[in-house]
Amino acid sequence: TQTVSQSDAHVTVFEGDSVELRCNYSYGGSIYLSWYIQHHGRGLQFLLKYYSGNPVVQGVNGFEAEFSKSDSSFHLRKASVHWSDSAVYFCAPIASSSFSKLVFGQGTSLSVVP
């Protein structure tokens, strides 16, 4: 059974600050890792993914995430946030043995204060 944990339910930062949204997972096999974003009133949008290779992956709008096998983590970062980054962010690992299923974390609500 795979599990995913997003330890912070809410994060508030000022515009221009850096931010890190945390994601930890547990799974014994090969795993894909992804992040999705949901702006208020809209559907989830794919942000970025990792499967192998460079542990730091780049996504849209300046977001990046770093995979750590030793920490079982896939934290999302942005160097300088904009007010439009305010949204809920979901971490979603997929076990490679079950390609069709995303298992979402509970989400982290990011509020960017102008």
Added chain:
Amino acid sequence: DTTVKQNPRYKLARVGKPVNLICSQTMNHDTMYWYQKKPNQAPKLLLFYYDKILNREADTFEKFQSSRPNNSFCSLYIGSAGLEYSAMYLCASSRRGGGAYEQYFGPGTRLTVL
């Protein structure tokens, strides 16, 4: 066009009455999914179609039905709505070859059962 459409956006239903939600996509994706999302919870996979094959999650097997008359459309059917069905229902699609970790989501249908 990378949009997934859902109808209706808002649905009000009486306890015990049936509910039918519709999803469509024009990306020729072979897999379509339905998720249930309640406030402050992770999206929960209910079922998915890979081509014409329906896969339902074990814990929601008897509560939800679905049909996929063609590649573009997929419905979610609740035979007898209960108060616990009040939630946001998210439809998503993906292309099997691209891996299920990149799913395209619709804006959701907010179902309220009274």
